[in-house]
Amino acid sequence: MKLLVFLSGEHPTLPRSEVLAAFEALGLSFKIAEQSEQVLVLEGDFPAGAIAQAAKRVAMAHFFGELYFSCKADAGEVLSNARSVDYAFEGSFAVRVHRVRHHAEHLSTEQLEREIGAVIASRGKKVNLSAPANVIAGIITDRFYLARVLERVDRGAYEERRPHMRPYFRPGVLLPRLARAVVNLTRVREGERFADPFCGTGGILIEAGLVGAEVYGFDLEEEFLRGAEVNLRHYGVELYHLAKGDARALWERYPEHFHAIACDPPYGISASTKGLSLERLYQESLSSIYRMLIPRRYACVIGPSNLDIEGYASSVGFSIEEVHFERVHRSLVRKIVVLRK
Numbered sequence: 511m512k513l514l515v516f517l518s519g520e521h522p523t524l525p526r527s528e529v530l531a532a533f534e535a536l537g538l539s540f541k542i543a544e545q546s547e548q549v550l551v552l553e554g555d556f557p558a559g560a561i562a563q564a565a566k567r568v569a570m571a572h573f574f575g576e577l578y579f580s581c582k583a584d585a586g587e588v589l590s591n592a593r594s595v596d597y598a599f600e601g602s603f604a605v606r607v608h609r610v611r612h613h614a615e616h617l618s619t620e621q622l623e624r625e626i627g628a629v630i631a632s633r634g635k636k637v638n639l640s641a642p643a644n645v646i647a648g649i650i651t652d653r654f655y656l657a658r659v660l661e662r663v664d665r666g667a668y669e670e671r672r673p674h675m676r677p678y679f680r681p682g683v684l685l686p687r688l689a690r691a692v693v694n695l696t697r698v699r700e701g702e703r704f705a706d707p708f709c710g711t712g713g714i715l716i717e718a719g720l721v722g723a724e725v726y727g728f729d730l731e732e733e734f735l736r737g738a739e740v741n742l743r744h745y746g747v748e749l750y751h752l753a754k755g756d757a758r759a760l761w762e763r764y765p766e767h768f769h770a771i772a773c774d775p776p777y778g779i780s781a782s783t784k785g786l787s788l789e790r791l792y793q794e795s796l797s798s799i800y801r802m803l804i805p806r807r808y809a810c811v812i813g814p815s816n817l818d819i820e821g822y823a824s825s826v827g828f829s830i831e832e833v834h835f836e837r838v839h840r841s842l843v844r845k846i847v848v849l850r851k
């Protein structure tokens with residue numbers, strides 16, 4: 511089948527990478543059939559339940575759907591394609607059309623909803639706008655896409671885990687959707703060992719725990735470790751290990767032990783590097799992370815964009831898979847670097 515993924519627009523590159531990495535982590539084979547701004551079409555034989563699992567796993571997407579067609583963003587083409595689809599679903603429906611940014615503003619979303627709705631209704635399907643059994647979604651982007659929604663991502667669940675909602679809160683930590691994306695970029699699988707060597711209050715560990723990994727968190731500060739424990743328990747993560755440790759020396763205790771590693775070391779204005787230069791902290795930590803990781807597996811490291819994380823990582827043996835940039839505020843752009851051993 512052709513599976514349409516409606517990606518979130520919260521970042522230009524992370525949503526696409528997160529979805530592809532999550533599919534890999536779930537062991538799903540696919541090829542990329544099409545891509546447009548905020549749309550990815552994956553082709554594969556997805557086993558029952560796989561799409562629901564993917565929707566539970568990713569943060570930076572809105573929904574997954576069965577693609578009916580894609581065409582030029584032109585009203586005539588959209589309707590002629592809509593007329594040639596065999597709408598095989600059971601129960602009522604509603605058509606909802608979304609526009610990505612300012613694409614094809616000559617098209618009216620309301621008019622397309624009415625006209626596509628009329629085509630589907632003419633096949634004997636019943637319209638129900640308030641509680642439809644099926645949502646037929648149109649997306650206006652570089653092209654037009656029509657799909658039946660199969661699974662939605664519960665974006666609200668991430669809102670409920672925002673840092674200030676946690677029992678133990680410290681400012682300056684990653685938001686849960688970014689933390690989940692970072693976990694997915696490491697391709698960790700259920701039951702595997704995942705480490706955050708700079709775990710702080712446990713934001714990344716919570717997301718890794720919720721995808722079913724056995725999580726290990728390390729930090730120099732015992733108070734943060736106590737906070738991380740309270741937070742992990744609060745969100746129902748049971749398989750965790752927390753210990754005081756210096757990220758730069760952990761490889762001695764855990765050589766080739768972890769299937770995946772992710773971290774957000776200190777780097778902001780309020781950064782606490784314990785007197786160490788950022789360069790040394792990252793260099794020595796990357797060397798330790800490399801040795802802690804099982805061969806051919808992934809790590810994801812966050813840091814300021816002006817720090818040569820890629821250079822340090824490649825000098826210890828990593829290959830650089832991807833780099834994503836994100837503006838935090840006027841004076842800080844961070845990067846998310848995906849590494850493979």
Ligand SMILES: C[S@@+](CC[C@H](N)C(=O)[O-])C[C@H]1O[C@@H](n2cnc3c(N)ncnc32)[C@H](O)[C@@H]1O
Binds near residue numbers: 682711713
């Ligand atoms: C940006 S915070 C991590 C935030 C974390 N992701 C969270 O959700 O709370 C960085 C953490 O690294 C810790 N840290 C600093 N130097 C360290 C080192 N050499 N080894 C381990 N942890 C260290 C700090 O105590 C701090 O908790």
